Amino acid sequence: MSTNARQQLQHHLRNARYEVLPLRGTLEQVQGLPPGTTVTVTSSPSKGTEATLDLAARLRGSGMHVVPHLAARLVRDSAHLDELLSRIEALGLTEVFVIAGDADNPAGRFTDALSLLRGMEEIGNRPHRVGITGYPEPHSFISDQMTIQATDEKARYADYIVSQICYDPNTIASWVKTMRARGVTLPVYIGAPGSIDPSKLLRISMKIGLGQSMRFLRKQHGVVGKLLTRYTPENLFDELSPYLVNPDYNIAGCHLFTFNEIAKTRQWAMETADRLQEVPA
Incomplete structure (x- = not known):
């Protein structure tokens, strides 16, 4: 790894965004992050938008830079969107x-992210x-061409991916x-699991249908489950x-x-950044 790349990766790790779920105890877990950290709060049909915004408000009060997720299929209509x-x-x-x-069934006319962006x-x-x-690889439920088209259209209304x-x-x-060749120039944040329990990571990977990724893991290490017991995002970012x-x-x-698994992920990020700092130039 070049010196410039090492320094850039160190910077990214020290300033990483952390995605959390609005569950009981999340607020207390996030307290270990320094003020100003970007924390994104997910949205799900079971918890609803209210749970997302309630946690977002509390995290904002703790000094975090909070980014709530807005799920299109949970928004009833334009009036509801304006209210949110x-x-x-x-x-x-x-x-x-x-x-x-x-959500299996949309609450109103917003069926996907693009329609909500247009509504905004x-x-x-x-x-x-x-x-x-x-989506770096084909979506498990949407054709590759539709994913590409949706990304290009959504990018007109967005600031980053x-x-x-x-x-x-x-x-x-x-x-x-x-994407760059197609003219999509928005900055990209590389999404990666933090320091996650391997069994949980495997369940999540199978649920979201990471076909090409799973084939890559099998090719590299034979058995996916065994690889995930050794997974750290450090390998991914090192290659990138x-x-x-x-x-x-x-x-x-x-x-x-x-x-x-916020504390574990934060600890991994800081320890990796520290090791990068110690590498001789």
Whole structure:
């Protein structure tokens, strides 16, 4: 790893974004993060948007830079969307992350992230920054062509992209390069699981249908489960290090999916950054 790449990775780790779930005890777990840390709060059909915004408000009060997820399929109509955006603004939150959401049936006319983004533009009450998801490998439920088209269209309404989990660094790099060739220039945060329990990580990987990533893991180590017992995001970011300093790729930083193993993930990030600091130039 070059000196510039090492320094850039160290910077990204020290300034990583942490994604958390709005569950009991999350607030206490996040207290170990320094004030100003970017914490994104997920949204799910079982917990609803209220749980997301309630936790976001408490984290904001603890000095965090909080980014609530807005799930399109949980928003009833334009009036509901305007109400949510007004509440977000009143809470002093300046950023949201727009997703389709996992609800089987949409609550109203917003069926995907793109329709919600367009709804936000129609209302004219847009937060300062808006993030969207990008998929380095084919989505398990959507065709590759539709995913590409959706990313290109969503990018017109967004300020940055966070990549979905992918264990293959070559796939991630190729995805970013292909996006740039299509004219999508938004900064990208590389999404990766933090220091997560291997059995939990395997369940999540299978649930979201990481086909190409899982094949990559089998090719590299034979048995996926055994690999995940040794997984650390350090390997992924190490392989991606040449692209971190290449301006053509416009990599903005790291987005760590904690699945609420926040302390372990933070400890890993800081210890890795410290080791990078100690490496001789």
